[in-house]
Amino acid sequence: MAIRGGTEIKVGIFVFVGIIALLYLTFKLAEEAFTPKDVYRVYAVFDNISGLTKGAKVEMAGIPIGKVGKIELTNKGKAKVELLIYKNYKIQEDAKAVIRTYGVLGDKFIDIKPGVSTVYLTPGSMIAYTQGAISVDEILASIGPAVEGLKELLGTEEGKQNLKILVANIRDASQSFKNIAEKIEKGQGILGKLVTDEKLYKDLTETVESLKIVAKQIESGQGTLGKLVNDEELYKSLRNTIANLESVSERLKKGEGTLGKLMTDDKLYKDLKAIASDLRKITAQIESGQGTLGKLLKDDSLYIEAKRTLKSVN
Structure with a gap:
C-alpha cells in the first residue's frame, strides 16, 4: 500500500513538471509567433x-x-x-x-x-x-494653479458679482435666441418669411432656375454676354483694341503726334493761347467797326457807295 502511494506521488510530480514545461514552451512559442x-x-x-x-x-x-x-x-x-x-x-x-x-x-x-x-x-x-x-498627478499639478486662481476669483465679492452678471447675460442671450426662433416659426421678419412663406420659396426657386438657364446660355455662347465669354475672335479684337488704346495713351504721355504735343508742349500751348487772344481782339475791333473789315460790316454808306460804283461800271 505504501509502495503504491509512493508511485502515485512520483507520477503526480512528473505530470506537474510536464505541465510546467509545456506551459513554458507554449509561452516561448507564442512569443516567437508574435x-x-x-x-x-x-x-x-x-x-x-x-x-x-x-x-x-x-x-x-x-x-x-x-x-x-x-x-x-x-x-x-x-x-x-x-x-x-x-x-x-x-x-x-x-x-x-x-x-x-x-x-x-x-x-x-x-x-x-x-x-x-x-x-x-x-x-x-x-x-x-x-x-x-x-501621469495623472502631473496633469492635476499643471491645472492646479488654474483651479486655485478660479477659486480666488470666484471667492471674492467682485468675482461673485461678475459671475452673476455673466449668468444673467447668458440667460438673456438664451431668451433672445428663443424669441428669434419663435418669430421665425411664426413667419415674422425676412428670415421667418424665407422659412415659412411658400410663395417666396417658389419665387426664389424660379429665380435660381432662371439663373441656371442664363448660365447655360452664356456657356453655349448665346447672347452678347455669351459671345463675350465664348467668342475667341471677339476676345482677341477687344484685347487688340485695349492694346491700341494703351499704345495711344503712351504716345500722348511722351508728347508724340499733334495731340501729344498739345498736351505736353508748353510753348505750343502758349502760342495757341496768344493766337486766341489776338483773334478775340480782332473780333472785338470788327464788331466795333474799326478797320476796313469793320467798316465793311458796320458802315452802310460805304456799302451803298460800293454798290453805285459797281452799277456805273456795268
Missing part, C-alpha cells in the same frame, strides 16, 4: 512609462510601424523599452520617441517624431531623444 522575423530592434529609455505595456503600438505620423517588445528597469531606475520596428520603415538618428495616449483614457502607444538627419538607426541602436508618459 515577434515577426521581418523586424529589427531599437531601444528607448524613459523616465516614466506609466500605462505602457508590451505589445503596444509604435506609430509614426499616425501609421503603425512596429510594436513594443520587452520592458526592463535599468540600474538607474529608468524604463528601457525594446521597439520592434518593421524592416520597411526607417527611423532617423535624431528622431524622438514620445509616449502618448489614445484619447483621454485610451491605451498608451509610442509616437516616433521624425528628425531631419539623413542617417538612420541601425539594429540595436538607442533612440537618443525621448519623452515619457504624463
Whole structure:
C-alpha cells in the first residue's frame, strides 16, 4: 500500500513538471509567433512609462510601424523599452520617441517624431531623444494653479458679482435666441418669411432656375454676354483694341503726334493761347467797326457807295 502511494506521488510530480514545461514552451512559442522575423530592434529609455505595456503600438505620423517588445528597469531606475520596428520603415538618428495616449483614457502607444538627419538607426541602436508618459498627478499639478486662481476669483465679492452678471447675460442671450426662433416659426421678419412663406420659396426657386438657364446660355455662347465669354475672335479684337488704346495713351504721355504735343508742349500751348487772344481782339475791333473789315460790316454808306460804283461800271 505504501509502495503504491509512493508511485502515485512520483507520477503526480512528473505530470506537474510536464505541465510546467509545456506551459513554458507554449509561452516561448507564442512569443516567437508574435515577434515577426521581418523586424529589427531599437531601444528607448524613459523616465516614466506609466500605462505602457508590451505589445503596444509604435506609430509614426499616425501609421503603425512596429510594436513594443520587452520592458526592463535599468540600474538607474529608468524604463528601457525594446521597439520592434518593421524592416520597411526607417527611423532617423535624431528622431524622438514620445509616449502618448489614445484619447483621454485610451491605451498608451509610442509616437516616433521624425528628425531631419539623413542617417538612420541601425539594429540595436538607442533612440537618443525621448519623452515619457504624463501621469495623472502631473496633469492635476499643471491645472492646479488654474483651479486655485478660479477659486480666488470666484471667492471674492467682485468675482461673485461678475459671475452673476455673466449668468444673467447668458440667460438673456438664451431668451433672445428663443424669441428669434419663435418669430421665425411664426413667419415674422425676412428670415421667418424665407422659412415659412411658400410663395417666396417658389419665387426664389424660379429665380435660381432662371439663373441656371442664363448660365447655360452664356456657356453655349448665346447672347452678347455669351459671345463675350465664348467668342475667341471677339476676345482677341477687344484685347487688340485695349492694346491700341494703351499704345495711344503712351504716345500722348511722351508728347508724340499733334495731340501729344498739345498736351505736353508748353510753348505750343502758349502760342495757341496768344493766337486766341489776338483773334478775340480782332473780333472785338470788327464788331466795333474799326478797320476796313469793320467798316465793311458796320458802315452802310460805304456799302451803298460800293454798290453805285459797281452799277456805273456795268
